Amino acid sequence: MWKKGVKTDIYDVAVAGGGTAGVFAAIAAAAAGARTLLIEKNSVLGGTMTAGGVSYPGLFFAWGKQIIGGHCWEAVQRVAALGGAQIPEMTYKSEHHWQQQIRLDKLTLACVLDEMCREHQVCVWLHTSLASANETGSGVTLQLAGKDGLVSVQAKKVIDATGDAQLTRSLGYACDKSGRLQPATLFVRLDNIPDHVATANLAEQVHHAIREQRLPAWSTPGTILGTLSGRSLAFHVACAADSDTTAGRTRLEMDARREALQIVRFLRGLDGLQALHVAEFSLECGVRETNRIVGEYTITARDYISGRRFGDAVCNAFYPIDLHEPPYSIKQVFFEEGLYAQVPYRALVPRGSTHLLAAGRIISSDTDANSALRVQAPCMAEGQAAGCAAAIAASENQPVAAVDYHSLCQALERQGAIIPGEV
Ligand SMILES: Cc1cc2nc3c(=O)[nH]c(=O)nc-3n(C[C@H](O)[C@H](O)[C@H](O)COP(=O)(O)OP(=O)(O)OC[C@H]3O[C@@H](n4cnc5c(N)ncnc54)[C@H](O)[C@@H]3O)c2cc1C
Incomplete structure (x- = not known):
């Protein structure tokens, strides 16, 4: 199928980074009918959840109700069915948020993620790193470094789920970084x-x-x-x-x-x-933050903690603001009873982008909002939203920012996601 460093295949959607957000972006894109490529530099999928050793995702429930579902919840259920999950009673008590996290066996999770990608016919390339990228009129060309050497592939739409916004920076879109990073x-x-x-x-x-x-x-x-x-x-x-x-x-x-x-x-x-x-x-350090995209909308701490409602919300989030300040202090701000946050689609769209979406801890948010949004359940839900949106944009040959919100909600609902406003 390919000759000397050039893959001749063209994908509808390519996802860079097979971590917390990226796996679910790829599964969602493929489930929505897109021919999907997922590239991951490590030997296993799951990113910070597996290689980084942080296998306790939070939070799927707020105030006793489920607010995040879809493929990520199915992954949790599959791990649980293999005896690899401890799922607590979801009766939230403020300031004990960490007790609502689900403890997953990370090796079982890694195997389940493989299984789900296989079932959805995601083309997965492990041991493959994104080296650089450039936009063409009709999509994006990715230069990848893997076991076959340097390879180029083309995709109509791409999703940055690298945790560092490497694809976004490579394509020249603006990013932001806090002055003082969490440890x-x-x-x-x-x-x-x-x-x-x-x-x-x-x-x-x-x-x-x-x-x-x-x-x-x-x-x-x-x-x-x-x-x-x-x-x-x-x-x-x-x-x-x-x-x-x-x-x-x-x-x-x-x-x-x-x-x-x-x-x-x-x-x-x-x-x-x-x-x-x-x-x-753990095979690598768990990194809390590096770069964030500058999106069409930037979620502020006030938006987040006041539970601001958005007309283009694609998923919910519920975790206190949780900013680790070196060496060992944490700034925490909790929701008032009954509140939880929403994530607008525009925070996944790098400003001015036509072919690129972002998901995971890099979404457009200020430092304090990001300290809450970076946790795993919203990262996975954002991944699913970005995957569905990229699949729609690719099939309709339109810019990512132009995806019809109602079509996106319908696609997410078909995949079991919980749409904000439904809960
Ligand atoms: C120490 C620590 C404790 C935490 N505690 C909690 C907690 O208790 N509960 C909770 O829910 N969350 C917690 N979090 C937050 C959460 O784990 C992360 O923010 C989240 O997993 C990030 O997801 P992501 O998809 O953005 O990035 P990741 O899961 O890191 O995925 C990024 C993926 O991209 C791959 N990648 C990067 N560059 C390239 C490239 N060039 N080419 C190919 N692949 C590439 C990486 O290998 C990785 O697999 C914690 C985080 C840390 C660091």
């Missing part, structure tokens, strides 16, 4: 920790190890005790402004693993912990 987090699970560990002179040992640079400077006796009792490490690494570059992201990942090793070596030197070892660590 990234590496997850490490430890094994062979006895139930009782002597910690009499722990504080002294921790301070001594910090002075000798054998422990990260941010360590405290409290963080070390927390690691022992939780049998896991989940620690923040500063997410620098350049962590959307190869050099910056490499530094982030390697700094995190160096700090993890320092802590593991320190712990193994304590009495009774000589057998402690790493059982698992």
Whole structure:
């Protein structure tokens, strides 16, 4: 089908990034009848949910009612049917929002995402990175780097679900970035920790190890005790402004693993912990934020937390504003009782774009609104909305901004999504 670096196939829709939003964008586009390509740089689908180790999506329910459904809810159900999900009672109590998250086994989830893509005939290319992109009159040409070398493919409409807005930036559309980024987090699970560990002179040992640079400077006796009792490490690494570059992201990942090793070596030197070892660590740091698109509409914190209704709303969202401020504080703002937020379609449309949509944590939103919208359930629902919209725009050969809202709602409804205003 292809010769020397050029795929001759033309796709209706191509999705860059097979993570939280991208998988559901691709499934939705394919389910809406589009010939769909999904490219992912990792070996598994799921992005931050799988490779990043954050497999506890929130929040599908608000005030006891389901507000997000569709393909993502089906994925949760499939994981649950395989014994891989803990679904709590959905009786929301303000400030205990995290108890409403669903804990998923990430490997089961990755397999289920493969299965759903296969069933919907999404063409999935793993180990394939978006290198660059350019617009043609009739669509977008993507340059991809994969196991076959450099390859170009064409698509009528494309969706940026890279988490970093890499496709948007590559096509020259405007992006935004907060002045101070939230930290990234590496997850490490430890094994062979006895139930009782002597910690009499722990504080002294921790301070001594910090002075000798054998422990990260941010360590405290409290963080070390927390690691022992939780049998896991989940620690923040500063997410620098350049962590959307190869050099910056490499530094982030390697700094995190160096700090993890320092802590593991320190712990193994304590009495009774000589057998402690790493059982698992996530394959990459969970990155909370880098770039966001500048869309046809930018969701503000006030829009979000006041539950503003939009005439072009494509999905709901319900999570407090949750801005992690380094090193370990969190700014949180909760909804008043009964309120939840809506996401307008225009926040998925990069300003001035004809062929490009965005989904996931990169949608157009200010810093505080984004700290809430970035969570997984809305990312998945935005993915489904972007996928349906791209499929419609491709089949009708029209700009993404011109997609008829009622046709989009009908397509989403056919796919089981919960349309705002219905709840
Ligand atoms: C530490 C941490 C804790 C969190 N806690 C929670 C929580 O408790 N509950 C919750 O719901 N949410 C939580 N979140 C938020 C949530 O997990 C993320 O914001 C969300 O998963 C982002 O989804 P996404 O689709 O935008 O990006 P991702 O899921 O990261 O997907 C992006 C995908 O694009 C791929 N990609 C990137 N560049 C390229 C390229 N050039 N070519 C090909 N593929 C590419 C990546 O490999 C990845 O698979 C947390 C996030 C972090 C980091």
